[in-house]
Amino acid sequence: MEIRWMRSFLAVAEELNYSRAAERLHIVQPAVTQHIRQLERSVGTPLFVRTTRSVALTSAGEAFLEPCRRALAQIETAERLARAAADGHAGHVRIGFAGIFASAGIARIAREVREAEPDITLEIRPSSHNARLLEELLDGSIDIGLYSALFTSEGIRQWETPPVxxxxxxxxxxxxxxxxxxxxxxxxxxxxxxxxxxxxxxxxxxxxxxxxxxxxxxxxxxxxxxxxxxxxxxxxxxxxxxxxxxxxxxxxxxxxxxxxxxxxxLTSALGTAAAGPSAAAIRVLDIARAALGIDGNDDAHHTEH
Missing domain, CATH: 3.40.190.10 (Periplasmic binding protein-like II)
Incomplete structure (x- = not known):
């Protein structure tokens, strides 16, 4: 069952007119007719009662309407999120922090990400040790870390926050x-x-x-x-x-x-593994750097030690 068939069905079901449905979909009317016929063959039953003067849904068409509408909405959401993820505006980002005093910065970052990028989900993970947090960055357990700037490691890009x-x-x-x-x-x-x-x-x-x-x-x-x-x-x-x-x-x-x-x-560091963070993680890094007052002149791939 093709998406275009379902879109044609929904347009006809809502307009109850093939010409208006074609105009709404920006395609020719014969294409709409063909889509409906293909969909009815796929479903195995007529979905519309058609006369020269009117179009109406059959009982099967009425049963098909709401599930079709929900399915198309989910498909459109999936398409939107896929495009957003490719551009860094959607996705799942794991961010870790070490120590009670980093929690204030993490809370600030979470608020800013939620407001700026609602389709990015943050998974926040506290860690008891700075050294352990760097290990988690290197082994890919987390995408971003906030920890003491006294800790560094080869293979991690990091930026220092203003001292407190x-x-x-x-x-x-x-x-x-x-x-x-x-x-x-x-x-x-x-x-x-x-x-x-x-x-x-x-x-x-x-x-x-x-x-x-x-x-x-x-x-x-x-x-x-x-x-x-x-x-x-x-x-x-x-x-x-x-x-x-x-x-x-x-x-x-x-x-x-x-x-x-x-x-x-005390000075904290915002870090990520050098081995290519996701587009969503790069977007969160940009937001985090702004939230923590880190110099915004460097792009998110720059390494500071």
Missing amino acids: RLGVLVAPAHPLTQRASIDIGELRTEPFVLTDASAGLVLRDTILETCRSAGFMPIIAQESGDAYSVLTLVAAGIGISLGPDVPEVYPSGVRFIPLLQEGPS
């Missing part, structure tokens, strides 16, 4: 809460909450190096296996910590206070 400065994280009842900014040296007697070394998170090393550069090593009150637990402990008043200026990821029980001096920062 670190500040002090405290509970609402902490004496420092009302401060507009804090000198890092003021924290030498404060108990800290950090992720433990086995978690392998960049933020822990950054905090230790920041304190070391200020002339002290932090007093560690408690360590935890992930950043979410650290925030919970900070909110409970167990200790303070340092974190990037991304307020949307912090719970209501955690306050962010900027450091007084030019302090440390």
Whole structure:
């Protein structure tokens, strides 16, 4: 059963006139007549009652009408999505991220993709380690990754996001809460909450190096296996910590206070495997770069290290 036969049937069924159906389809009337005859032979029964003055659907034609209409709508959708996929405007893209602080960027990307390209479906996959995320990019488990810029790998194209400065994280009842900014040296007697070394998170090393550069090593009150637990402990008043200026990821029980001096920062990287991302993945990369404030002068295939 050919699509053109079905389209001719639908036009005649809705117009109940062969001439108007032909005009609507931009073909000659004999072609419409031939399509209907071929369709009726394929179905095995007449679909129209035709006289010199009128055209009407048979009971078989009435039964065939709605399924035919739905089938054609699905075919048109499939054709549209196929064309859109070829142009990067439809498809399925897997995007991974490592760490709680990357989640804010992922949420921003997801919103922008949903608004700009509703026919692209994003599958978002969190990962516990930056190194693992790069492995997933290289083995094709994901198409795009957002992770610490300190991690690089041959075979991955990546672009750095603008750096985000670190500040002090405290509970609402902490004496420092009302401060507009804090000198890092003021924290030498404060108990800290950090992720433990086995978690392998960049933020822990950054905090230790920041304190070391200020002339002290932090007093560690408690360590935890992930950043979410650290925030919970900070909110409970167990200790303070340092974190990037991304307020949307912090719970209501955690306050962010900027450091007084030019302090440390965290930089993320947006990456994809060098071995040819799909057209949809390239489109998502373009949207993601704009959403994260990455220089838009480079095209999506450029490698930065």
